[in-house]
Amino acid sequence: MKSSSRTAIRGAALTFTGDPFLEPSASALRYEGDAILVMENGLISTFGDAPAILPTLPDDIEIATYPDSLILPGFIDCHVHYPQTQIIGAGGEALIDWLDKYTFVAEQTFADKSHASESAEIFCTELLRNGTTTASVFCTVHEQSADALFETAQIHDMRMIAGKVLMDRNAPKTLQDTARSGYDQSKHLIEKWHGTDRLLYAITPRFAASSTPDQLELAGALWREHPGTYVQSHIAETHQEIDWVQELYPDRKGYFDVYDHFGLTGPRSIFGHGIYLTDEEWQRCHDSNTAIAHCPTSNQFLGSGLFNIEKARNAERSVPVGLATDLGAGTSFSMLQTMGAAYQVARLAGTELDATQALYMATAGAAKALCLEDKIGTLEVGTEADVAIIDLKSRPIIDYRMQFAESIEEQLFVLMTMADDRATCATYIAGNLAFERE
Ligand SMILES: [Zn+2]
Known part of the structure; x- marks a missing residue:
């Protein structure tokens, strides 16, 4: 500092x-x-x-x-993709098609370090303009995209969590690593950045469908080898995605079970969305202290569905939940606007959410979801x-x-x-x- x-x-x-x-x-x-x-x-x-x-x-x-x-x-943004800053508002598709049509095209431009650095600067500046002081950030598959974000966050002295995306299937070849290279590059980034100034590393498999079992296996090993680092990914965002994950992992009992099987759940793991988690999966999040990032503007923009805040923050088996923008499917850097969207989603889902609770999920509750409540929020x-x-x-x-x-x-x-x-x-x-x- x-x-x-x-x-x-x-x-x-x-x-x-x-x-x-x-x-x-x-x-x-x-x-x-x-x-x-x-x-x-x-x-x-x-x-x-x-x-x-x-x-x-x-x-x-x-x-x-x-x-x-x-x-x-x-404010704390628990789940955001800085390389997607350039595609906010690219509309007309649901999740999987949106990834293919816009995201995977944009993310290829981050092979160029100078482009990544420029984007990282715009991203961090925009966070600060919105009063957001910490974020948990997805980079691209390129190691240099994570370097660019960490270097920029370091200049701004921000407490930032980030990681290079792991993705070794179901994406354009130019955006794929391998189970081994993803492990090696992530390990290198952990050694370079985790605990440097205010920076923290998150092992970042994009989602279960874009990683092979081998890659998730090595991601779990890497996490065990580096206590204090994070895991971030996506879970249960759309029905189509859930069905696909089940096809790819036929031996696993649902989406949460995939990550759990590979040792990727527990404190310091945070998963975006969780719209369609089953009651059993909510229970397992609670039991393992696995956190969920609620991304209401993104869920509205892609038409993914309505997050159930009452299942998530049920007093009997409360799960840590932080609010998140999930840009560029999310539509605003503003956590105030994200709170407003969370309120509207709660109304549409027939649940209750007041402004104090929404603010909690953007500050202290987000810090708790990230196991940083003794430091920020x-x-x-x-x-x-x-x-x-x-x-x-x-x-x-x-x-x-x-x-x-x-x-x-x-x-x-x-x-x-x-x-x-x-x-x-x-x-x-x-x-x-x-x-x-x-
Ligand atoms: Zn996301």
Whole structure:
């Protein structure tokens, strides 16, 4: 982490002290109407009620004040493909055809390192513009695509999880590795990047249908050999994909069982989608502490289906769930818009989701899904100082609407329904100002 001088900010602030799916939202939230947050050497050193803290601060400390805003932990995007930034909004297909027609064409351009670096810079800059400070990122099959993302995230000092995609079948030849080369390249990337500054490595089989059993076997071995690294992939996104995976793995009892068989489930594994997980699979996610990334804008865009939040966050057998954009099938970098889409998906599925729960899945709950809750997703003292400042009046109509909001919960509802990237006033990474709205 880069050293930083001391930075202090003041404004209304909100963080989580509990899980709003397991206890009433009001008791899971810590809201400070007038807070001071001091960031030193990359960490939050002081957080609390401004009138109480001000007398304890040195006279010469500069305090940046953010009126009509909300100081939040930086947003966390649990599943996103940076090489697909160039194909957002490429429409008209369902998952498998969308991959063939757009994704696999775009991803071939990442053989060129300079193109990858350019894309990585646009991607990281866009995250910061949206107040997103951490993401779990799929690169392409090319080793250099992961280098490009890690190098860029390192320059921005971001806590970033990423990995080179493993894919040794059912993709264009130019996008395939082999079980062996995928293992070797991933191992090389782990040695180079995992634990370097704020970077973490995720072993990244694209999905069960694009890896042979040999590749998944070696991916599981690699994970066991490198404790602390992550696994990320996709699961149960569409019926067509599920049927295909069952055909390719006839001996396995469903999609989850494929990954489980190869030792790819458990803490620090996170799977995108999970729309069609069976009750038994939800139970196995719970038992193994396997996390799911809920990608509502992507599921809407591809027409994949409606994620069932009540099955996922059922208090009796709760599964860790983080929100995710899943760009480029996802349609927005904004976690506020992603929260809004999660709310709409929950309504369409006949389930309940409030704004506090949605925000939890974009901050503290996402950190928990990534086993990083002691580091990010919170404003508590001692954690890493990644912070988003969200404008409560970013557009005239939001300003007007907020005048009628009677509680912080209602303000959050308005933000998730109406706000987007324009609401990001500032983003701090490890205590340093990384983005400021003009
Ligand atoms: Zn995805």
